[in-house]
Amino acid sequence: MKYLDEYRDGDIAAKLVERIRRVQTKPWVIMEVCGGQTHSIVKNGIDHLLPGGVELVHGPGCPVCVTPLEMIDKAHAIARRSDVIFCSFGDMLRVPGSDGDLFSIKSRGGDVRVVYSPLDCLKIARANPDKQVVFFAIGFETTAPANAMLAWQARQSKVDNVSLLVSHVLVPPAIEAILSSPENRVQGFLGPGHVCAVVGYTEYEPLAARFHVPIVVTGFEPLDILEGVLMVIEQLESGRAEVENQYSRVLARGGNRPAQELIARVFEVSDRKWRGVGTIPGSGFQLRDEFREFDAEHRFSVEAIDTREPAVCISGQILQGIKKPHDCPAFGTECTPQHPLGATMVSAEGACAAYYAYGRHLKDADLITIGDGRR
Amino acid sequence: MCLAIPGKVVETFSNEGMHMARVQFGGVTREACLNYVPETRVGDYVLVHVGFAISRVDEEEARRTFEALAELDQLSELDAPVVEDGRGGAL
Numbered sequence: 289m290k291y292l293d294e295y296r297d298g299d300i301a302a303k304l305v306e307r308i309r310r311v312q313t314k315p316w317v318i319m320e321v322c323g324g325q326t327h328s329i330v331k332n333g334i335d336h337l338l339p340g341g342v343e344l345v346h347g348p349g350c351p352v353c354v355t356p357l358e359m360i361d362k363a364h365a366i367a368r369r370s371d372v373i374f375c376s377f378g379d380m381l382r383v384p385g386s387d388g389d390l391f392s393i394k395s396r397g398g399d400v401r402v403v404y405s406p407l408d409c410l411k412i413a414r415a416n417p418d419k420q421v422v423f424f425a426i427g428f429e430t431t432a433p434a435n436a437m438l439a440w441q442a443r444q445s446k447v448d449n450v451s452l453l454v455s456h457v458l459v460p461p462a463i464e465a466i467l468s469s470p471e472n473r474v475q476g477f478l479g480p481g482h483v484c485a486v487v488g489y490t491e492y493e494p495l496a497a498r499f500h501v502p503i504v505v506t507g508f509e510p511l512d513i514l515e516g517v518l519m520v521i522e523q524l525e526s527g528r529a530e531v532e533n534q535y536s537r538v539l540a541r542g543g544n545r546p547a548q549e550l551i552a553r554v555f556e557v558s559d560r561k562w563r564g565v566g567t568i569p570g571s572g573f574q575l576r577d578e579f580r581e582f583d584a585e586h587r588f589s590v591e592a593i594d595t596r597e598p599a600v601c602i603s604g605q606i607l608q609g610i611k612k613p614h615d616c617p618a619f620g621t622e623c624t625p626q627h628p629l630g631a632t633m634v635s636a637e638g639a640c641a642a643y644y645a646y647g648r649h650l651k652d653a654d655l656i657t658i659g660d661g662r663r
Numbered sequence: 664m665c666l667a668i669p670g671k672v673v674e675t676f677s678n679e680g681m682h683m684a685r686v687q688f689g690g691v692t693r694e695a696c697l698n699y700v701p702e703t704r705v706g707d708y709v710l711v712h713v714g715f716a717i718s719r720v721d722e723e724e725a726r727r728t729f730e731a732l733a734e735l736d737q738l739s740e741l742d743a744p745v746v747e748d749g750r751g752g753a754l
């Protein structure tokens with residue numbers, strides 16, 4: 289495919305690694321914000337290609353991972369109702385709540401459906417006028433235009449048996465929380481390319497200046513990530529702290545205006561709780577009052593549910609780049625993608641799950657026999 | 664989950680007042696909403712996330728970035744590579 293295979297070229301990747309090796313003189317800790325980038329880095333072994341002095345730590349950018357357990361329990365309580373068709377993106381189905389997951393609800397007769405796009409919920413609602421169709425609207429800024437359009441279209445076309453269970457999170461407040469922590473180790477960021485394709489990167493500029501950290505908005509292919517790392521290190525080595533755009537083939541500084549306009553009409557900024565991290569002020573979206581009738585929490589008035597996370601889990605520190613999956617005693621033993629204990633194991637984009645999927649829980653000797661998963 | 668995939672617009676149409684397209688990703692074709700990239704034409708590449716095109720891929724910019732990286736290749740070729748700890752490898 290055009291503009292995809294080119295950005296996976298192994299020879300150019302080797303040259304980029306060589307260039308990084310030459311530019312870097314001091315040890316640096318760089319965080320990739322987005323779970324899709326984490327996945328690409330671990331899958332392609334990019335962290336192992338980099339010189340020893342460059343450490344990549346994995347950020348909080350996996351929306352499935354950071355959706356709080358209470359919200360998952362709420363989703364399950366709604367999905368169990370006999371009058372509800374519960375729709376979700378596929379990666380939410382396996383995430384365990386306090387009592388099972390959406391799959392188990394489905395196998396016990398619940399009407400749980402995986403949708404490709406939020407707009408599919410409108411079709412399902414029209415075809416099932418006697419049912420309530422509820423969409424689990426999770427995501428970062430990337431997904432907000434799609435979820436906003438569902439609420440907008442439902443109101444415009446008066447499809448009133450549709451509602452959204454909203455658990456939307458925003459990246460800049462999470463970066464601010466990470467940088468404000470006394471335990472912070474992160475010195476530079478690979479910014480989230482697809483989040484910025486929607487909202488642009490002007491909000492990152494005051495963060496770069498205030499905390500004196502370089503932020504390079506970066507794509508997802510191996511060459512994108514390596515070039516992003518190189519650009520961050522060039523800034524760090526020369527003492528600069530700016531926002532730069534590696535992903536210029538996809539986005540410009542201002543982002544996508546029509547998408548921003550619809551988001552602003554449908555959603556407003558609210559405090560959000562992040563699984564493993566806690567509440568971050570102004571770090572999410574909720575539906576505006578005009579759309580309150582489409583808010584599933586309002587429509588089904590599910591009570592607050594008390595939940596507790598396993599004490600052993602350090603996913604909160606992993607999400608903030610303070611620790612790595614290997615630092616957790618449960619990693620790969622009690623906690624696996626089949627039986628996830630915490631946030632960063634529940635989705636393929638979570639750091640623990642990505643490490644597990646690419647054999648990082650095995651000893652080095654085992655790795656030689658299973659291959660290294662690189663292209 | 665924030666992954667968006669580039670695909671080629673092969674047809675545009677409207678449905679329920681929305682600007683839609685059929686977009687080809689390798690061998691697979693799916694529908695996507697074009698409301699957020701209204702100026703898109705057939706033949707353009709768009710980045711699609713959960714059924715919505717969120718941006719157009721700038722072909723000229725894609726080529727420029729790639730050529731700059733390939734150029735880096737040549738520049739690096741000139742000065743002999745220094746591999747100190749043998750950790751280099753093919754991707």
Ligand code: SF4
Nearest residue numbers: 601602616623630640
């Ligand atoms: S391995 Fe499991 S228990 Fe340990 S930090 Fe990761 S998600 Fe939590």
